[in-house]
Amino acid sequence: MKSRAHIKSHPIHPILVSFPIAFFIGTLVFDALALLQDNTALWQTGTYLNRAGIITAVLAAVAGVIDYIYTVPPKSTAKTRATKHALLNSTNLIIFVTVYILRQDVDTSRLLLVGLELIGIVLMSIAGWMGGTLVHRNQVGVDIRYAQAGKWKELYTSETSGKIEVADANELKIDQMKLLHVGDKRIVLGRTEDGHVAFDDRCTHRGASLAGGAMICGTVQCPWHGTQFNVKTGEVKCGPATEKIPTYAISESDGKVFLNL
Ligand code: FES
Known part of the structure; x- marks a missing residue:
């Protein structure tokens, strides 16, 4: 991170x-x-x-x-x-x-x-x-560059419920992620070939930040021990983690991306 x-x-x-x-x-x-x-x-x-x-x-x-x-x-x-x-x-x-x-x-x-x-x-x-x-080992302080050289992005918002604007529709490149600080929650907004997704930033194994990992073809890989999660369902595709990550609803309108909490 x-x-x-x-x-x-x-x-x-x-x-x-x-x-x-x-x-x-x-x-x-x-x-x-x-x-x-x-x-x-x-x-x-x-x-x-x-x-x-x-x-x-x-x-x-x-x-x-x-x-x-x-x-x-x-x-x-x-x-x-x-x-x-x-x-x-x-x-x-x-x-x-x-x-x-x-x-x-x-x-x-x-x-x-x-x-x-x-x-x-x-x-x-x-x-x-x-x-x-x-x-x-924990990669604290590492500046992540995503696929196609998309740069690290973060957003802080004090809104914690309802429809929260979190990005412009074309802000992220395919397979790029953005870390959202929503109150005290950390949620990752990602862009896949099929549109935007949102999921918990915390890996269920030992708590790594998934925003610091790599996302490709609808899968995010944890940077610490390599657990892979399906970014749409949150399910584990391969461990060491066994518990799925929470996912969140996303909607788009008027060229904006909204997180629905
Ligand atoms: S902390 Fe994510 S796989 Fe270990």
């Missing part, structure tokens, strides 16, 4: 996280050297790196929270993973803020601070591993 916090389709969060990773590891390295060599200049450098790490971690977190809310599919294994990723990184940030406050007091044990930093780096590494899984 395309990231909401992006610059020309490049997600901002993975770019920004490089900075706190470098600064926090730098803090640990310089503080450990300062401890070993009893060197005040190295300790001072660690203080600067500690401060830079905190500032850049907060900036990276802002982009991460936007992706967490808007991009990671709700009620999915990716959401659970993203929650753990966020909690581990938040804990690491709290540790480095604590270290920064404590180091202002010259009487604080440097060994204690280096120990805390080491714990923080371990947590950050586990969180980074999960972040990699979110991108490379």
Whole structure:
């Protein structure tokens, strides 16, 4: 799914996280050297790196929270993973803020601070591993291009019932999809050779976003483990999912496509 916090389709969060990773590891390295060599200049450098790490971690977190809310599919294994990723990184940030406050007091044990930093780096590494899984396996932040180069499309609407206008009749190419945020529901509008269809965005296996999959010849394939669903009936054509997806009525008039809820 395309990231909401992006610059020309490049997600901002993975770019920004490089900075706190470098600064926090730098803090640990310089503080450990300062401890070993009893060197005040190295300790001072660690203080600067500690401060830079905190500032850049907060900036990276802002982009991460936007992706967490808007991009990671709700009620999915990716959401659970993203929650753990966020909690581990938040804990690491709290540790480095604590270290920064404590180091202002010259009487604080440097060994204690280096120990805390080491714990923080371990947590950050586990969180980074999960972040990699979110991108490379769960495809969070991937900008999907559909058949015939149709681009990713999304629509937010506060209407949740009745006849809701969701697209122009010729807006989508054949086999292109559009993710509709209808209140707190996520519904996919797709265009097949036989007209428009609408179905739930959530794969019934582990919750992947079907809008991030591929649709062809009336079948949508989940991007995570390949379940194929009939887009008209919602039935499973081949698993691992066993439960069908809900489908929704669509109508067209005056060159517009309407979702009927
Ligand atoms: S989440 Fe596993 S097949 Fe869709």
